Amino acid sequence: MAAYTIKRLLWLGLTLVFISLVTFVLMHSVKGGPWDEEGRSVPPSQIENLNRKYGLDQPLWRQYTTFLQNTVQGDLGLSFQRQDRPVTEIILAGFKVTAVLGLLAFALAATGGVTLGVYSALHRNRLPDYGSVFVATLGAAVPAFVIGILLKSVFAVELGWFATFGWDTRDGFIPGWLPRWDQLVLPVVTLAALPAAYIARITRASLLDVLQQDYMRTARAKGLGAGTVLFRHGMRNAAIPILTVSGPILAALVTGSFIVEQVFEVPGVGRAFVDSVSDRDYGMIMGTTLFYAFVIVLANLVVDISYAFVDPRVRLK
Amino acid sequence: MEIRKLINARWFATAFAVLSLTLAACSGDKDTASNGTSPAPADQQVLRLRLQGEPKTIDPHLSNQTTETTITRPLFAGLFTYNEKLDVVPNLAKEMPTVANGGISPDGTTYTVKLKEGAKWSDGKALTAQDFVYSMQRAMDPQLAGPYASFFYSIAGAGPYNTALGTPEQPKAPSAAELASLRGGLGVSAKDAGTVVYKLTQPNPSFLNLLALWTAFPVRQDVVEKNGAKWTEAETHVGNGPFVLSEWRHDEKMVLTPNPNWIGEKPKLQRIEINFIADDFAAYQAYQAGELDVVTVPPAAIKEVTQAGHPYNDQLTVEPDLATGALFLNNKVAPLDNEKVRQAFGTAIDRKAFTDGLLQGGGVPTTSWIPPGMPGYNADLGKQYNFDAAKAKDLLKQAGYADGKGLPKVTFIMVNSDTNKLTGQFIQAQLKQNLGVDVEFEYVEGREYGRRFTTGDYVATIQGFSADWPYPDNWLPDMFTTGAGNNLVGFSNATFDDLMGKAAAETDNAKRLKLYDDAQKLMLDRAGIVPLYNRVTYVLTKPWVKNLTITGLDGYIKGDLYFDKAFIAGK
Numbered sequence: 001m002a003a004y005t006i007k008r009l010l011w012l013g014l015t016l017v018f019i020s021l022v023t024f025v026l027m028h029s030v031k032g033g034p035w036d037e038e039g040r041s042v043p044p045s046q047i048e049n050l051n052r053k054y055g056l057d058q059p060l061w062r063q064y065t066t067f068l069q070n071t072v073q074g075d076l077g078l079s080f081q082r083q084d085r086p087v088t089e090i091i092l093a094g095f096k097v098t099a100v101l102g103l104l105a106f107a108l109a110a111t112g113g114v115t116l117g118v119y120s121a122l123h124r125n126r127l128p129d130y131g132s133v134f135v136a137t138l139g140a141a142v143p144a145f146v147i148g149i150l151l152k153s154v155f156a157v158e159l160g161w162f163a164t165f166g167w168d169t170r171d172g173f174i175p176g177w178l179p180r181w182d183q184l185v186l187p188v189v190t191l192a193a194l195p196a197a198y199i200a201r202i203t204r205a206s207l208l209d210v211l212q213q214d215y216m217r218t219a220r221a222k223g224l225g226a227g228t229v230l231f232r233h234g235m236r237n238a239a240i241p242i243l244t245v246s247g248p249i250l251a252a253l254v255t256g257s258f259i260v261e262q263v264f265e266v267p268g269v270g271r272a273f274v275d276s277v278s279d280r281d282y283g284m285i286m287g288t289t290l291f292y293a294f295v296i297v298l299a300n301l302v303v304d305i306s307y308a309f310v311d312p313r314v315r316l317k
Numbered sequence: 318m319e320i321r322k323l324i325n326a327r328w329f330a331t332a333f334a335v336l337s338l339t340l341a342a343c344s345g346d347k348d349t350a351s352n353g354t355s356p357a358p359a360d361q362q363v364l365r366l367r368l369q370g371e372p373k374t375i376d377p378h379l380s381n382q383t384t385e386t387t388i389t390r391p392l393f394a395g396l397f398t399y400n401e402k403l404d405v406v407p408n409l410a411k412e413m414p415t416v417a418n419g420g421i422s423p424d425g426t427t428y429t430v431k432l433k434e435g436a437k438w439s440d441g442k443a444l445t446a447q448d449f450v451y452s453m454q455r456a457m458d459p460q461l462a463g464p465y466a467s468f469f470y471s472i473a474g475a476g477p478y479n480t481a482l483g484t485p486e487q488p489k490a491p492s493a494a495e496l497a498s499l500r501g502g503l504g505v506s507a508k509d510a511g512t513v514v515y516k517l518t519q520p521n522p523s524f525l526n527l528l529a530l531w532t533a534f535p536v537r538q539d540v541v542e543k544n545g546a547k548w549t550e551a552e553t554h555v556g557n558g559p560f561v562l563s564e565w566r567h568d569e570k571m572v573l574t575p576n577p578n579w580i581g582e583k584p585k586l587q588r589i590e591i592n593f594i595a596d597d598f599a600a601y602q603a604y605q606a607g608e609l610d611v612v613t614v615p616p617a618a619i620k621e622v623t624q625a626g627h628p629y630n631d632q633l634t635v636e637p638d639l640a641t642g643a644l645f646l647n648n649k650v651a652p653l654d655n656e657k658v659r660q661a662f663g664t665a666i667d668r669k670a671f672t673d674g675l676l677q678g679g680g681v682p683t684t685s686w687i688p689p690g691m692p693g694y695n696a697d698l699g700k701q702y703n704f705d706a707a708k709a710k711d712l713l714k715q716a717g718y719a720d721g722k723g724l725p726k727v728t729f730i731m732v733n734s735d736t737n738k739l740t741g742q743f744i745q746a747q748l749k750q751n752l753g754v755d756v757e758f759e760y761v762e763g764r765e766y767g768r769r770f771t772t773g774d775y776v777a778t779i780q781g782f783s784a785d786w787p788y789p790d791n792w793l794p795d796m797f798t799t800g801a802g803n804n805l806v807g808f809s810n811a812t813f814d815d816l817m818g819k820a821a822a823e824t825d826n827a828k829r830l831k832l833y834d835d836a837q838k839l840m841l842d843r844a845g846i847v848p849l850y851n852r853v854t855y856v857l858t859k860p861w862v863k864n865l866t867i868t869g870l871d872g873y874i875k876g877d878l879y880f881d882k883a884f885i886a887g888k
Contacts, residue, residue: 032767083546156606165608262596278762
């Protein structure tokens with residue numbers, strides 16, 4: 001087990017080096033550099049000065065090895081386009097927002113999805129079932145930005161219940177962590193829609209399967225109450241597939257809220273990542289890519305290791 | 318020199334706008350109009366504004382986008398600024414320097430500017446002439462690499478100092494002592510604590526315009542040197558404008574509050590919130606929801622708000638920008654090196670259909686280059702390019718390509734966005750329909766576009782240009798003189814170059830304007846560039862915002878020259 005973990009960690013390091021190399025090569029092979037601003041002619045001497053300042057006057061291999069050296073020491077360098085702020089600082093600030101948003105959305109998706117799924121399964125092929133399947137399909141089929149804009153137009157612009165933009169954690173209801181409630185609801189609901197629909201579908205299918213099992217009939221036959229049957233015998237077994245998809249869903253939510261961040265102007269890391277590419281902010285591109293890679297590779301590792309605890313049949317070598 | 322993005326759109330902007338418009342169609346405005354004109358209590362003096370995302374810098378010496386310069390204006394003050402008619406007026410300078418009062422030497426090469434007494438930095442320290450000396454040295458420092466530095470090369474020693482490190486082709490490695498000597502040799506000095514002297518290599522009648530530019534704003538030496546690039550953070554920022562930066566929540570918003578040490582009239586606004594909202598339509602919705610006090614109307618909503626009887630009619634200001642959009646046809650590349658072909662293109666486009674249909678009124682047709690609202694504008698120029706399909710075809714025939722036969726393929730490049738694609742389709746259809754010519758449009762990514770456009774690696778494109786200062790020398794010499802830094806169309810004409818030389822040396826304003834007018838006419842007759850429209854900005858302002866003056870020189874946030882005068886009343 002320990003040997004396996006160490007081996008995987010070494011692989012993690014190698015994977016990250018590989019990803020950074022690919023990113024570096026791609027980034028420099030794309031045409032247009034950080035100083036090629038649309039419609040502005042910067043004198044060559046100025047460009048040379050900027051290149052010198054950010055080390056872009058060095059040969060590419062040297063730039064890359066310098067980057068690796070610094071990264072190993074925990075220094076992802078400076079952003080080219082953001083007042084020379086350290087990349088690490090920008091990523092961590094953005095990730096805090098993205099992670100909070102993602103976790104809230106996950107909590108909502110899990111409770112909402114499971115509730116909808118159970119309700120649906122218990123009313124199989126009746127109106128409530130069709131209703132919740134419809135809602136779930138809608139959530140899965142409509143892109144997040146459409147849902148976001150729709151919710152914003154109706155609930156923020158028309159009804160004025162919520163703010164149309166922002167994630168103000170300084171004056172929020174948990175200062176430093178959560179924004180004002182009127183800024184919180186719409187982004188979380190928008191982000192939760194798709195995974196909630198997915199979880200609802202899985203829950204419904206899984207519970208329907210379980211409900212037909214012999215032990216369920218036995219449980220009912222021995223006179224247990226409907227609630228006990230459903231929760232102690234039904235849901236416990238139906239929960240396994242739900243838990244299996246929850247890991248990836250959580251990872252996706254925590255790393256993939258870019259669209260929602262755009263629609264509601266949430267200052268998360270997803271937006272910073274995408275902006276860095278169009279800005280050719282080399283420091284930020286390398287930093288955010290590596291950061292995402294690290295989060296995802298680490299999440300996979302944790303899942304693999306956790307299998308060994310959940311299922312004793314899995315032997316990790 | 319700044320050539321702004323004509324149209325900026327994110328990939329989902331169109332979908333966004335269509336969806337939101339549909340939903341907003343039945344919306345009513347929730348504001349209650351008020352006519353109160355006496356300022357509301359201090360706690361209500363809050364102005365909520367929008368910026369298109371986080372500015373990359375607010376260092377005046379590094380700023381170049383309108384989203385950046387617009388922040389430097391309330392935070393810093395230069396020696397000069399503009400009044401509502403866009404005349405240069407003293408700001409921190411005591412008076413306008415003239416030859417008569419000794420402020421300008423008779424030969425026009427020395428400017429002696431006296432500071433107002435009592436000027437201070439926002440932390441209370443006295444502002445002296447030495448601060449202006451340091452700031453100009455810093456602005457010209459080759460290691461700082463400020464984007465606007467080359468505008469100031471008329472200051473003695475500025476060019477040699479700013480280019481001391483050479484070019485990629487010919488890098489130079491001056492010693493620290495050499496650099497220091499170049500820096501010290503810059504033609505800016507402090508005669509005494511209250512007098513700055515600028516020495517120029519030759520007369521430059523626009524020099525006071527340059528001193529009103531953000532690049533000439535002072536920054537504090539000890540603050541900059543102590544904090545490096547972080548000196549512009551709210552915690553360390555020291556400025557000298559009517560407002561100070563009290564919060565910069567990155568990627569979220571900035572908060573400005575009055576500078577207690579501002580020597581001018583005390584601002585009535587107690588708080589300016591600048592929210593970073595990337596999408597134009599999202600900002601418009603925030604205005605509808607009452608979360609913003611001022612917003613620029615996105616093109617998709619212009620029709621709606623200009624409709625008679627719309628509740629926003631009273632909140633709307635239509636402001637002609639000092640900006641012109643044009644076809645940039647590369648004068649050096651076949652077939653556009655043939656001036657008849659360029660003239661044919663210029664005559665084949667129905668500009669009114671362009672501004673009314675495509676821009677939805679966000680522009681007015683023009684055939685002239687320098688825009689209305691500033692010296693140098695001449696409505697009669699380029700009239701020969703008024704839309705006339707038959708004439709256009711004839712011009713093409715004269716060029717040797719009757720009915721477009723044998724004409725080498727012309728490919729326009731534009732930044733890849735939905736709105737640009739609509740523009741491209743429009744121009745393509747016009748040239749096909751009116752001239753029988755098939756042109757292609759290639760849509761490339763922003764930075765790639767920037768590289769190709771600024772290095773002349775393109776055949777044709779559509780671009781907008783807006784004024785840094787309201788005088789023709791911002792619009793002609795650097796863009797059309799043979800080999801000039803921003804001559805991106807590759808125009809070259811000996812008579813034009815000669816006129817530019819004469820105009821630069823002419824100190825009589827009327828004569829100078831005449832020289833520029835002749836040059837502009839020459840350039841347009843040769844179709845050096847094909848102007849299409851002057852940009853018009855539609856700004857909505859909530860009824861409780863008073864005294865916010867919007868001018869054609871404003872940066873991204875409209876009214877940025879006048880935040881110190883604005884106030885809230887009757888909210």
